[in-house]
Amino acid sequence: MKKIKQLTSIVTMFLVGSLFFIACNNADKNKDTANTEATTTESAHAVATLNATMPDTTLTGTADFVAQDGKVKLTVTLSIPALKNKSVAVHIHDMADCGDMGKGAHGHWNPTNQQHGKWGTGSFHLGDIGNVSLDSTGKGTLQMETDLWTIGGDAKTNVLNHSIIVHSGMDDFTSQPAGNAGSRIGCGVIEKK
Ligand SMILES: [Cu+2]
Ligand SMILES: [Zn+2]
Numbered sequence: 001m002k003k004i005k006q007l008t009s010i011v012t013m014f015l016v017g018s019l020f021f022i023a024c025n026n027a028d029k030n031k032d033t034a035n036t037e038a039t040t041t042e043s044a045h046a047v048a049t050l051n052a053t054m055p056d057t058t059l060t061g062t063a064d065f066v067a068q069d070g071k072v073k074l075t076v077t078l079s080i081p082a083l084k085n086k087s088v089a090v091h092i093h094d095m096a097d098c099g100d101m102g103k104g105a106h107g108h109w110n111p112t113n114q115q116h117g118k119w120g121t122g123s124f125h126l127g128d129i130g131n132v133s134l135d136s137t138g139k140g141t142l143q144m145e146t147d148l149w150t151i152g153g154d155a156k157t158n159v160l161n162h163s164i165i166v167h168s169g170m171d172d173f174t175s176q177p178a179g180n181a182g183s184r185i186g187c188g189v190i191e192k193k
Pocket of ligand 1: 089091093108167
């Protein structure tokens with residue numbers, strides 16, 4: 001009888017132990033799932049596919065926005081064979097409309113009511129991305145990172161539902177209201193990816 005009692009208590013201990021182990025294991029699994037979900041919601045993506053506004057100038061490119069850790073990282077890639085070895089201005093313009101050869105995008109996105117200028121120095125529009133230099137084949141890239149933008153945040157920071165405009169010339173960072181950057185040769189609406 002004593003032996004059976006001992007055996008029962010050993011079995012009970014074993015069962016309690018196993019249950020504890022399973023419970024811990026599940027808790028770990030839940031934690032992993034929660035972490036994965038948190039990372040997914042923290043990083044948001046947006047993209048503008050850039051196309052030529054005029055039939056006689058070949059232009060392709062993308063503007064890729066990734067939001068993470070309170071910052072937005074932008075990568076612009078351009079290919080404009082006709083403008084090889086030159087630099088072209090790229091801005092965020094206010095309206096999500098590339099119609100009328102890019103005029104539908106209106107002026108620079110400027111939710112903070114500043115003067116046009118050079119990004120990061122003195123007065124500048126939140127759309128004042130800057131110039132992209134193109135190599136001997138007409139390809140160029142630009143990368144920047146800022147905490148002044150969001151993807152889907154407050155209207156004063158949200159890059160969604162505006163447009164990227166590529167100009168035929170360089171931004172002088174001084175002339176008002178848009179840096180005297182020439183005509184609008186490329187355009188794309190910034191949309192959530
Ligand atoms: Cu512009
Ligand atoms: Zn501007």
